[in-house]
Amino acid sequence: MKTDLGKIPGYPALRYMGNQGSPILMKINKENIERYHQGRCSLEEQRIVQQWLDSEEAEMSFPENSDLNAIGDRGWKRISGRYHIDAQPKPAAGFKLRNYRMIWQLAACIALLLGGATFYYLNTDWKNSQHNTFAYKEIKTLKGQKLSVTLPDGTIVWLNSESVLRFPENFKGQLRELEFSGEAYFSVAKDASKPFIISTEKTKIQVLGTKFNLRAMATETATTVVVEEGKIRFSGDSNQLQLMLTxxxxxxxxxxxxxxxxxxxxxYAPKYMAWKNGELLMDNLTIEEVAEMLERWYNVKIKINRPALSGERYTGSFKNPSLQKVLESMSFAVKFSYKQNGQTFILY
Structure with a gap:
């Protein structure tokens, strides 16, 4: 509801819509405020005075010559109740409340202090929560996609197609731990005080500083690690089976x-890392295995329409090849034909 100041200084007027919908205009002066304090106002007059006390106008337009001591207790009770402050005893004799505005100023200060304390508490609590909780990043590659990722410790990871790497934004504590699925080449930054641990769905790899290729595809039953440099501990998920690999x-x-x-x-380790340099190597793989590799490499679908063809084997090496070039070489060596239907290649 909107307050309207009266034309006479110190005597504001307040308009209030009564229960019947008709406006009631009442001057805020010494008499009706004292009557309000003594409980002699009508219900609608009480509402008007209460509205004025709750408004900002109470600070700058309190009626002149009002008995401020008489209404001081009531004002304090209203404010202390609003801001949940313990009730204070009545001022001692001789204490004169010079201005009712002091009450509102005091309430404003208390509200500011409470708000500041709340903000500090919440902000500190949030910072502590952030300090005690690790924030993780997750990097995914799609079919036909390869990425190079640098971890917080300087470790470089080359992700092959259809891989997922999950690691903390900062390695805290005594371990550098991350989760992985797919295929990736790791060049691990050396830090003897913080072992580097990779967890896959079925295995765990622990290193101090080395270079190796890890293949842990969700569609394959085998997890394979090939070490190019350094030493790692390779173990199964139950830790009952372990290998030290150099x-x-x-x-x-x-x-x-x-x-x-x-x-x-x-x-020969470099053969297993060649993919990160754009080299497509197939070493005595079945055509079915080659088809799965090409699907990931080029983001296509390959169907084998001749059952006997699936078990045929192929060996080949290409540098940044096109899919057509690979299929032409394979079809000549293994003796099959192929055709394209959109993103699907059919071998027959």
Missing amino acids: ANKRGVFETKGAIPSMQTDEV
């Missing part, structure tokens, strides 16, 4: 059978 060693954790198994062999 340069040019490959570790394979297989879950295809009834009992998980782990084995290691000697390999």
Whole structure:
């Protein structure tokens, strides 16, 4: 409701809509405020005075010559109740409340202090929460996509297609831990005081500083690690099977059978890292395996319409090739034909 100041200084007028909808105009003066304090106002007059007390006009237009001491207690009770302040005893004899505005100023100060304290508490609590909670980033690659990611410690990760890397924005504590699925090449920054640990769905890799390729595709039963430099500890999810792998060693954790198994062999490591340099290498793979690789590499769909063709094997090496070039080479070596239907290539 809007207040209207009266024309006579010190005697504002307040318009109030009564219960019947008709406006009531009443001057705010010494008499009706004292009557309000003594409980002798009508219900509608009480509402008008209460509205004036709640408005900002009470600070600058309090009627002249009003008995401020008489209404001081009531004003304090209203304000203390609004701001949840313990009630104060009545002022001692001889204490003169010089201006009712002091009450409102005091209330404003208290409100400001309470608001500031609340903001400080909430802000501090939020900062503490941020300090105690790790914020994580998640990087995903799609079919046909490859990315290079630098982690907070300086470790560089090259992500192959259809991979997911999840890591904290800052490595805190005594470990550098992250989660991974897909295929990636890791060049881990050396920090002997903070072991670097990668968790996949089935395995765990722990290093201090090394370079290796990790393949943990969700569609495959085997997780494979090939070390190019340094040493890593490769273990199954139950930690019962473990391998220590050094340069040019490959570790394979297989879950295809009834009992998980782990084995290691000697390999030529650069062959397994070639993909990050745009080299497509296929070493004695079945056509079915090659088809899965090409789907991820080029983001296409490949169908094999001749059942016997799936088991045929192919070996080839390409540098940043087009899909047509790869299929032409394969079709000549393995003796099959292919056709394109949109984003689908059919081998027959």
